[in-house]
Amino acid sequence: MESVVVAGIDCGTNSIRLKVARVDGHGMHEVVPRVLRVIRLGQDVDKTHRFADEALERARAAVAEFAGILAGHRVDGIRFVATSATRDAENREEFESMVEELLGVRPEVIPGTEEADLSFLGATSVVERDLAAPYVVVDLGGGSTEMVLGGDGVDAPATQVQAAFSMDVGSVRMTERHLLSDPPADAEIEAAVRDVDAHIDEAFAHVPAGRARTIIGVSGTVTTMTALAMGLKEYDHRLVDGVRVPLRDAYAVNDRFLRMTREERRTYRTIHPGRIDVVGGGAVVWSRVLARISEAAREDHGTPIDSFVASEHGLLDGIVLDFGRRLLAGR
Structure with missing residues (x-):
């Protein structure tokens, strides 16, 4: 071959x-x-x-x-x-x-928009067959967060992008813009939440996220917070990849680490040293995105989404897979 x-x-x-x-x-x-x-x-x-x-x-x-x-x-x-x-x-x-x-x-x-498409390609290239479509893939980065909705598996393939939007919110951007104290003050957290929610409002005008049945989260913030929710003492991508996390557990761990000092976070070997100072900003974005998509799903079809699936496969996988396929097609 x-x-x-x-x-x-x-x-x-x-x-x-x-x-x-x-x-x-x-x-x-x-x-x-x-x-x-x-x-x-x-x-x-x-x-x-x-x-x-x-x-x-x-x-x-x-x-x-x-x-x-x-x-x-x-x-x-x-x-x-x-x-x-x-x-x-x-x-x-x-x-x-x-x-x-x-x-x-x-x-x-x-x-x-291309970043969103490639993240969706990477995340859905390895999804388990038992995941309910449509999937909404959320790639939470340092400066931006992509929200991508796929097909329902009937009228359109579950791995085909139907709508996508890139929000200018992320772990670094929210930390530098709002979470200036250590630990963050309540007023700073509230300002960050308002900022994130305004961007989600804009995303929802382009992406009907309420149609989703499964949330797939990718990126270092998502997988780090997943490992913490799992109680892992050290990060292990083999244990994190594909795990399903109840939203109540995600909210609890996001809030706990958001309100810690940096020195307290530093005692957790699960967190990469380069994420110690910005993981709180990522936690704000992740909690709000999860809550808003879950509520949109409840409004759309009567049932809120109560968990998400963490994936180690996202933008990087999409870059490699898309590039390789294009090179093959050109031969």
């Missing part, structure tokens, strides 16, 4: 990820397991609209590391995708030129 080996890089507001996989007619087969580095590229971008010098240096170190990894593998192509922070940065040319110098490819700064 014909196949290609491709590398995908997802550079977000908080983290950068690399995955190398062989893509064929049956899907993806890992060559290099996912590599993640927290670089906080979006540091202060919400306020200054520029990449900070130290953030660019952290990005350079990670990209140089990825170049070293890729030097040991023969790949048919590399796709480097940059998202929310890079869309907002006035000095993104400096970042793009640095990546091209180190990797030989220029970052593609994709719009939120």
